Amino acid sequence: MRQRVLAFVLLLPILGLTAHIGWRVAEGAGATDWTIPITGIDPRDPLRGNYLIFRYAWTVEGDPATCDEDGCEICLVGPPPDGLRLRIVTGSDPACKYPVDWAASGLRLSFMAESDENGGQGPIFSGRFFLPEAEAADAAAALGSGQPVGARVRRTRNGRLLVRKLGPENLTETAP
Amino acid sequence: MSLADRLSDWQTAGLIDAATAARIAAHEDARSRPVVLWAVIALGCLALALGIVSLVASQWFAIPDGVKLGGHMLLTIGTAATVWRTRTHEALWWAEGALFLLATLVLTGLALHAQIYQLTGDIWRLLMAALLLAGPALAIAGQTRLTAYALIGLAMWATISWASAVDGGGSGHLLVQGLAIAVPWLALALAAFVRDRSAFASGLTEAAAVVILVSASLIHIAWADPVTGADAADMAVRFAVALPAAALAIRAQRTHGPLPRQFALPLIAIPFLAAALAVALPHGNGPLPRFVGALIYAAMWGGVGWVAAQRGWRTLFGIAIGALALRLFIIYFELFGTLATTGFGLVMAGALLIGIALAWRRIFKRFGS
Numbered sequence: 001m002r003q004r005v006l007a008f009v010l011l012l013p014i015l016g017l018t019a020h021i022g023w024r025v026a027e028g029a030g031a032t033d034w035t036i037p038i039t040g041i042d043p044r045d046p047l048r049g050n051y052l053i054f055r056y057a058w059t060v061e062g063d064p065a066t067c068d069e070d071g072c073e074i075c076l077v078g079p080p081p082d083g084l085r086l087r088i089v090t091g092s093d094p095a096c097k098y099p100v101d102w103a104a105s106g107l108r109l110s111f112m113a114e115s116d117e118n119g120g121q122g123p124i125f126s127g128r129f130f131l132p133e134a135e136a137a138d139a140a141a142a143l144g145s146g147q148p149v150g151a152r153v154r155r156t157r158n159g160r161l162l163v164r165k166l167g168p169e170n171l172t173e174t175a176p
Numbered sequence: 177m178s179l180a181d182r183l184s185d186w187q188t189a190g191l192i193d194a195a196t197a198a199r200i201a202a203h204e205d206a207r208s209r210p211v212v213l214w215a216v217i218a219l220g221c222l223a224l225a226l227g228i229v230s231l232v233a234s235q236w237f238a239i240p241d242g243v244k245l246g247g248h249m250l251l252t253i254g255t256a257a258t259v260w261r262t263r264t265h266e267a268l269w270w271a272e273g274a275l276f277l278l279a280t281l282v283l284t285g286l287a288l289h290a291q292i293y294q295l296t297g298d299i300w301r302l303l304m305a306a307l308l309l310a311g312p313a314l315a316i317a318g319q320t321r322l323t324a325y326a327l328i329g330l331a332m333w334a335t336i337s338w339a340s341a342v343d344g345g346g347s348g349h350l351l352v353q354g355l356a357i358a359v360p361w362l363a364l365a366l367a368a369f370v371r372d373r374s375a376f377a378s379g380l381t382e383a384a385a386v387v388i389l390v391s392a393s394l395i396h397i398a399w400a401d402p403v404t405g406a407d408a409a410d411m412a413v414r415f416a417v418a419l420p421a422a423a424l425a426i427r428a429q430r431t432h433g434p435l436p437r438q439f440a441l442p443l444i445a446i447p448f449l450a451a452a453l454a455v456a457l458p459h460g461n462g463p464l465p466r467f468v469g470a471l472i473y474a475a476m477w478g479g480v481g482w483v484a485a486q487r488g489w490r491t492l493f494g495i496a497i498g499a500l501a502l503r504l505f506i507i508y509f510e511l512f513g514t515l516a517t518t519g520f521g522l523v524m525a526g527a528l529l530i531g532i533a534l535a536w537r538r539i540f541k542r543f544g545s
Binding site: 005006007009010011012013014016017018020021024028103104105106128129130162163164 | 278316
């Protein structure tokens with residue numbers, strides 16, 4: 001009995017890790033690819049260790065006042081791979097075909113301190129992306145210089161956004 | 177002083193003769209280990225390992241995700257197999273090292289998954305997952321004190337992270353925070369059930385006792401701050417969640433040990449009660465609550481000191497006396513603000529401490545000094 005229990009607890013980590021990998025692979029199956037423009041938040045220091053902190057440069061529709069400290073209910077307008085437009089919704093919206101899971105996507109919400117050129121104090125949706133050390137400096141420089149940068153993002157079936165790649169070349173794929 | 181010098185001294189003092197000195201020297205030579213040689217080899221091995229890790233890390237992003245995951249999984253399987261095989265052959269430190277490595281691989285594996293799949297979230301999710309996957313192996317297979325410390329450390333880190341991440345006030349959040357409070361008492365209960373692995377059980381008991389006594393002592397600071405009815409009610413819920421764990425620990429230790437039966441109450445129940453009273457009872461911050469708190473603190477450490485004196489546990493007795501002495505000094509600065517009364521209080525405290533030190537020596541004379 002003791003040997004069986006020991007065998008089970010030694011197998012448990014292996015089974016658990018394998019199940020987790022299977023879960024994430026299954027989650028990625030059927031995911032759609034999107035290209036979303038991004039820009040910097042603080043061009044002086046966009047890096048946190050090997051994480052790049054950036055702002056999604058969406059064209060936002062809907063009422064930001066419905067957002068709270070936990071985030072917003074948001075939808076990508078689409079169709080994929082066009083990730084330029086984002087809509088803030090309240091409750092279930094039948095027109096929302098591509099809802100985004102806020103918490104699982106690791107999004108952060110803040111508001112601009114001053115009004116933009118249109119007089120609005122639009123919401124800022126920020127994210128972060130783990131970059132290899134060799135690429136981090138280049139990406140930070142690109143964000144700071146103002147050149148267009150895009151994020152290749154995969155949206156899973158349950159709405160989680162996974163940033164897979166950053167780079168200036170991505171935006172050319174969605175240019176009208 | 178080297179052994180040769182000491183042997184020469186003893187011969188000069190007539191304690192041993194030349195033949196005995198030679199036999200002692202030969203015995204010690206046979207037992208000696210090439211410590212310096214081992215240290216240099218260990219340093220070389222460390223440099224080798226760090227170098228390999230650095231080489232892999234420098235090419236990390238060139239390695240396909242499948243290779244990383246597969247390599248990590250093979251390492252994990254190999255380590256688990258090592259634990260299984262070395263336990264059978266009673267190679268204790270190989271087994272314990274492999275067990276520790278297995279737990280580390282679970283933690284690092286989850287972190288690797290987070291990197292590859294770009295997972296986000298609070299760290300408590302990773303720690304709780306690691307605890308659930310690796311904790312049972314540590315609890316079932318652990319044999320040494322170090323493994324016990326690792327298990328209790330992981331459990332506390334995970335549950336405290338979880339408790340900190342949740343917002344206070346909701347009943348679900350109070351349950352989580354109560355679970356974090358319960359961990360050291362659950363460790364005491366586990367120690368009773370694994371008493372056949374004496375070193376592991378002792379490690380769990382010692383680590384849990386340290387956490388309980390230190391936490392219960394620090395919580396006494398709450399007597400110096402007002403506790404409102406609402407705050408006290410929330411804390412009461414948290415301690416109510418932890419109460420079954422404390423009760424289980426008392427019953428398990430009284431029934432199975434390793435603590436002696438009559439010591440389960442002073443070492444387990446009284447610190448729990450003392451901590452709960454400090455934060456689950458509404459009170460102000462005047463001299464009376466602080467005085468009551470000091471009395472409860474003294475009762476708690478007095479109980480610990482009594483247990484230690486009964487068993488001849490000098491270190492624990494010394495810690496108990498030190499804790500009481502510290503609180504004694506603080507109370508005189510707290511309650512008596514004038515120079516004259518503070519001076520009088522310090523004279524009394526100094527006399528009391530000297531008396532305790534002399535009594536300490538008398539108490540432990542009967543255990544042999």
